[in-house]
Amino acid sequence: xxxxxxxxxxxxxxxxxxxxxxxxxxxxxxxxxxxxxxxxxxxxxxxxxxxxxxxxxxxxxxxxxxxxxxxxxxxxxxxxxxxxxxxxxxxxxxxxxxxxxxxxxxxxxxxxxxxxxxxxxxxxxxxxxxxxxxxxxxxxxxxxxxxxxxxxxxxxxx
Numbered sequence: 001x002x003x004x005x006x007x008x009x010x011x012x013x014x015x016x017x018x019x020x021x022x023x024x025x026x027x028x029x030x031x032x033x034x035x036x037x038x039x040x041x042x043x044x045x046x047x048x049x050x051x052x053x054x055x056x057x058x059x060x061x062x063x064x065x066x067x068x069x070x071x072x073x074x075x076x077x078x079x080x081x082x083x084x085x086x087x088x089x090x091x092x093x094x095x096x097x098x099x100x101x102x103x104x105x106x107x108x109x110x111x112x113x114x115x116x117x118x119x120x121x122x123x124x125x126x127x128x129x130x131x132x133x134x135x136x137x138x139x140x141x142x143x144x145x146x147x148x149x150x151x152x153x154x155x156x157x158x
Contacts, residue, residue, distance in 0.1 A: 025052075025055055026052045026053070026055035026056035026059045026062070027052070027056075027059065027061065029048050029049070029051050029052035029055065029062070030048070030049060030052040030059050030061040030062035030065060031061070032048050033045045033046070033047075033048035033049040033052060033062065033065055034061070034065045036048060037065055037068065037069055042069050042072070042073065045065065045069060046066070046069060049062045049065055049066050049069075058089060060086040060089055060091035060094060061086075063082045063083070063085045063086035063091075063094065064082070064083070064086045064091065064093055064094045064097065066078075066082045067079045067080075067082035067083040067086070067094070067097060067098075067101075068097075070082060071101065076101070076105065079101060080098070080101060080102070083097050083098035083101060084098060087114070090121075092118070092121075092122070095114060095117065095118050096118065096127075096128070096131075098114055099111040099112075099113075099114035099115050099118070099131065099135075100131065102114065103131070103134065103135050103138070106138075108135040108136075108138045108139050109139070111131075111135045112132065112135045112136065112139075115128055115131055115132035115135060116132070119132065124155055125155075126151075126152040126153075126155035126156035127152075127156075129148045129149075129151050129152035129155065130148070130149065130152040132148045133145045133146075133147075133148035133149040133152065136148060
């Protein structure tokens with residue numbers, strides 16, 4: 001599913017311009033943005049995260065937090081774009097968030113593709129196998145769902 005680059009509602013530009021600098025200030029800003037988001041200060045969080053991305057356009061954490069803000073505000077397409085941007089670089093946390101969001105929107109085919117991608121890198125991830133099984137079941141692919149549920153239970157029997 002190609003959804004294009006993340007575009008912050010505050011700037012609506014393509015991927016933020018990178019300001020030459022180290023990744024450390026960008027990371028610090030994304031951590032601050034995350035704390036502001038957790039405090040319910042989405043506007044201030046977004047400002048911090050936008051600056052973090054101007055410093056380092058590859059800041060996976062900033063994209064991940066922006067995706068959470070977008071989900072909370074009901075901006076699904078922006079959330080998908082932000083999750084996809086972070087997940088493309090292999091960010092495992094975003095790779096989990098993206099298919100869960102897709103599945104919640106009913107796009108189980110695309111979610112399965114992402115779950116399978118996660119599975120290729122982490123074949124013993126029981127939570128991922130469970131989520132994969134849920135999407136298979138939602139599509140009526142019962143045999144595959146049962147197989148994934150069994151694998152998940154074997155890995156995490158509790």
